[in-house]
Amino acid sequence: MADILRRDSAMPLHAQITEALQLQIKAGELKAGENFPSERELAERFSVSRMTVRQALLRLRSDGLIYRERGVGTFVANRKIDVHTRNLSGFSEEMISLGLTPSSRVLQLTRETAAERVAQDLDLEPDAAVFHLERLRLADDEPMAFETTYLSAHLCPQLDSVDLTVNSLYEILTEKYNLQMHHAAESLEAAAATRFVAAQLDIKIGAPVLVVHRVVYSEANQPIESAHTTYRADRYRATFYLSKNAL
Amino acid sequence: MADILRRDSAMPLHAQITEALQLQIKAGELKAGENFPSERELAERFSVSRMTVRQALLRLRSDGLIYRERGVGTFVANRKIDVHTRNLSGFSEEMISLGLTPSSRVLQLTRETAAERVAQDLDLEPDAAVFHLERLRLADDEPMAFETTYLSAHLCPQLDSVDLTVNSLYEILTEKYNLQMHHAAESLEAAAATRFVAAQLDIKIGAPVLVVHRVVYSEANQPIESAHTTYRADRYRATFYLSKNAL
DNA sequence: ACAAGCAAGTGGTCTAGTCCAGTATTCAAG
DNA sequence: CTTGAATACTGGACTAGACCACTTGCTTGT
Known part of the structure; x- marks a missing residue:
């Protein structure tokens, strides 16, 4: 996993994280079973604050790629629908x-x-x-x-x-x-x-x-x-x- | 304008702010012309942090009630469409x-x-x-x-x-x-x-x-x-x- | 009269924390 | 064996700041 975010890029960090996670989901590295990291873990892994990974996760959720349950965790949604x-x-x-x-x-x-x-x-x-x-x-x-x-x-x-x-x-x-x-x-x-x-x-x-x-x-x-x-x-x-x- | 947010309510502050602004838009107190307060002004008015009013504003934008221009300000969108x-x-x-x-x-x-x-x-x-x-x-x-x-x-x-x-x-x-x-x-x-x-x-x-x-x-x-x-x-x-x- | 530049204001991004409300698991007492 | 309490997680909410990129309008020097 290439955790490297380009901090000098024009693309904001949260967008880079969104993109990275999107790729991992589509590549099947993060599957529908629970292996999705928690907000705090992702924050540490990407060396950013929790609010920043949170922004990325909220975006992925509103795109329907993940769903979240308070007290439980974050999960990859197994969509069949064309995001069309x-x-x-x-x-x-x-x-x-x-x-x-x-x-x-x-x-x-x-x-x-x-x-x-x-x-x-x-x-x-x-x-x-x-x-x-x-x-x-x-x-x-x-x-x-x-x-x-x-x-x-x-x-x-x-x-x-x-x-x-x-x-x-x-x-x-x-x-x-x-x-x-x-x-x-x-x-x-x-x-x-x-x-x-x-x-x-x-x-x-x-x-x-x-x-x-x-x-x-x-x-x-x-x-x-x-x-x-x-x-x-x-x-x-x-x-x-x-x-x-x-x- | 009743700035009073119920801090002990089950409804989170950002949702209360969203609701308050929605009402003001629908009541015509905030019109399509520019009188929309800035994030910092709203933060002070509601006595919350800027991130909190920001969350409310992003919600209003994704609902199509307002639009925002960096460096300029926030504006009420004059929708005709039924949000339906x-x-x-x-x-x-x-x-x-x-x-x-x-x-x-x-x-x-x-x-x-x-x-x-x-x-x-x-x-x-x-x-x-x-x-x-x-x-x-x-x-x-x-x-x-x-x-x-x-x-x-x-x-x-x-x-x-x-x-x-x-x-x-x-x-x-x-x-x-x-x-x-x-x-x-x-x-x-x-x-x-x-x-x-x-x-x-x-x-x-x-x-x-x-x-x-x-x-x-x-x-x-x-x-x-x-x-x-x-x-x-x-x-x-x-x-x-x-x-x-x-x- | 005009252009350059500066300052103020805006939204966008980000940090590094805190507290809370749920949910699981574990483990001990009945 | 079951119940219940403690604990350690999760995501949700929130704070009080910071810096940046961008726009606009005012000012100042030519």
Whole structure:
């Protein structure tokens, strides 16, 4: 066990400890049976104060990797669940993590004034300029979803000059416009495919589809994106991980 | 502002501070504009150490009520989202929070041996005993969902003698069997109503429905419940709050 | 008028302890 | 053999400080 923490690193000690323990758990060095060291033992082993290892352990707990019992100890949780959608990824990232190859067909990318619903989602004046992006999302070259996205034009100028077939929209927003996704509100409902959507997704009119409406926010709670995605019900299932009250 | 913390209370100080600040935010005493006190100021005001108010503030942040910027300060987030499904509530709690009156019609409650899928979900031997519960869930006396629930029989003996039309299943599990829900994995998909479900929900065959499969776990990651809920698409929408990396 | 630099304030990190409330184990008394 | 008390652990809560990186706004010298 390499106990060496880099005290001069940009990464804080508690994050380094979190990472080290994560690795050991994933490598099976710390298994579901009890061999997990106590807070005091870890503090000594890493030569840090107990509060610091505590911070790391609380993080691991809220990530669902361990659980703790007062008076007893800390244990590795034997999760089977994919820690998946809870990480707020976009379509591309999600498909990749499922082992599929994502691609997009851009059907429309125009600059227009925001409709009422969009202005409300993005917290804009009623007639503010937005980009209106319509894409057919494919996985392994099969149509998977039809997506309509609205983005505030003043947050990402010249978005229309970017090749969205290759790059993930979220990558572009992060790297080019320094817009960091922080949290999102999603609502999901079942619906019957309209004629237009059915044609796009190559399914029958009236076939069930999963409609996801998502608004993505920055840390300062500024709305970045409002998206409306219609998935083929036979190819897509949304999965979530819910937790009660982890600190 | 009542700064009085009960130091002899069972509730820890940081939780009391969290609660106090929550109330002030909801009451509008702390608004989205900047008047939020700094950590040091709060520490002095509550007569606690800075680490203690910090714990409260981190909790408020991970709940999405505030956001923080290093070198700048702490701000009230102007959420519009219902802090809702992220709290892992059951059908009853969810309906109540939507202002509807939940009720149930128990269609079946039997003790049987676990099918393969159920045994897998609940981490049981193939032929272990389970309770099989089928309920029609109503909101304001209108059919909303059809739910099939499986529970491991050895975790909640004599479940068949409980009146499930009145009490929430989760309340019973918590109070009677000391089973604390801690986290859950959910998957959602759209489907077309089968004849049986259509009859139960009073909709047409083939109408879109939202099918939610949920496995609920205790803190020690022991599976407690496996549920399969079919919602009327025209009356129900699932909402989620996703966050990236709040500590 | 402007830019550079300084100081004050903020959240983030960390320390080295203390005390408490649970939980196991051990061991002795009944 | 059982019960009960002591003990030695665990995680949870809390303190009173420290230093750092970062932002902002004020001041001062050109």
